[in-house]
Amino acid sequence: MSAPLRPDLAAIADMIRSGARVLDVGCGDGALLQHLKTRDVDGRGIEISQANVNACVARGLAVVQGDADTDLVDYPAQVFDAVILSQTIQATEKPRVVLDHLLRIGRRVAISLPNFGYWKVRLSLLAGGRMPRTNTLDYSWWATPNIHLCTLADFVDLTRECGATIVEAHALNNNGTTSKMDPASLTHGYLGPNLFAQGGVFLLKKS
């Protein structure tokens, strides 16, 4: 019954060791948690949508309906081996506060996010003169839940602000594949993955 995982979730799954204790913040319908369960991962989820929470409950997953922006404060420090935030940070009200909490709660933090520096996005704004709409960011500016979009280079800056070290980084490519990237290649922001990757997956730890 398990469909293939979304590429960023597959990359995150590879970062989680068997038997780990994991919190998936914004776990959706629980696809990743269910996949991890087959590897004896003790997974928990937080999810804001009622329909998704019910889907998770029906899968036998442990999911708390809640909001990443307000609920992370209730979780004690360092109780999870890894905390996951997939395609969610750009939709939070306070990304910096959320990332600080993730680094507090988990020994490792696995994050995937869309790249607003992707060349199609840049071209769309440059040539079209309108807010970009792409496959992964397909919303009108006034309807988008993605209120805090950033480029991969911007995100790397934030990880430094939060005192985090990048353990691993992967580019999410246009064709659905992922490739390892050197975080140092993101510092200038003009070329490299920051231009060519649709998104990124990062494994972080507190420095």
Next chain:
Amino acid sequence: MTEAPRFLRPVTAPSADVGMAVTFQTPLPLDCGRSLSPFTVAYMTYGTLNADKSNAILICHALTMDQFVASDNPITGKPGWWTPMVGPGKPIDTDRFFVICANVLGGCMGSTGPSDIDPSDDKPYGLNFPVITIRDMVRAQKRLVEHLGIEKLLMVIGGSMGGMQALQWAASYPDCVRAVMPIACAARHSPQNIAFHEVGRQAIMADPDWHGGEYYLFDTKPKKGLAVARMAAHITYVSEMALQEKFGRNLQNRDAKSFQFTPDFQIESYLHHQGASFVERFDANSYLYITRAMDYFDLAEEHGGQLSDVFRLNSARFCIVAFTSDWLFPPVENKRIAHALNAVAAQVSFVEIKSDKGHDAFLLDEPEMFATVRGFLNHAATDLS
């Protein structure tokens, strides 16, 4: 021990039969230090217990409910209080599961309560009935479950005070439950809730017909007091929005205000009706005792104030359900339970269902709640097989 089934005739409706009951001679030790013996547990069952006795679900009822969860109530003649939830093909599917629901200790539908005869003086207990707790109610239910030959319940589920009992089951008998589903409840009764209960109790005790709790001997009932208690409580069961939508400021059977104190507004008339019908089916002393049990409920208390410690090493899975407009047991109180369970790595889900119906939502047609219960129960049952 007397064998079930037999029929009991409760004081509130001497002509009604109340299903099955079992009387235990072995004393039931209580939190107050006293014990009860003999004591009777009246109950109903639905569905069939399977050969390995692994499909039993205990439903715990709320303050003023009873064991008639999915069949007509013999006193009111109305359908069981959770018929949308329990029955063939329903979320709690009686084609698959064996459902048990027992009248709580202290109740007035056949289980031993203050209206029953005290064997020490052959008079109704009245206020000589010991003050009981939620844990005592669960102790009595445990005796019943053992009597039915069931070692481990597939699920314990309940709303409001029923949710408190479900939590207490997990705390008192962690090895006897696989899945626990408390709905619209809390791990402790809040001061605001205690306050509302005290208003209700004072109304009963201020009624001259209460006679210090001995009204059984005077062939009367504190109907006025109990009705006021019910009216006050009923306000807490619904949301302001539900009252606004249902009644607004509409007048009842009149075109203008009467400038008298008879009920002018529909909401007044509705509350009067709630009070009047309640006193026909409920015993005032039972109301005192059961509200007291809820007030005393504080699950963390017996564990040094740490709610997490209650659930340490608990292998049951939990699903906690709250309703957004419930101000009696608000979502934040329910979520506190989920966080406590999470903190000790118990398997817990928390669901917050959008509803404008207030606390009573758990008794009503709430499709999302049905979906949650069905999904949670199905998975718990399949995991077993």
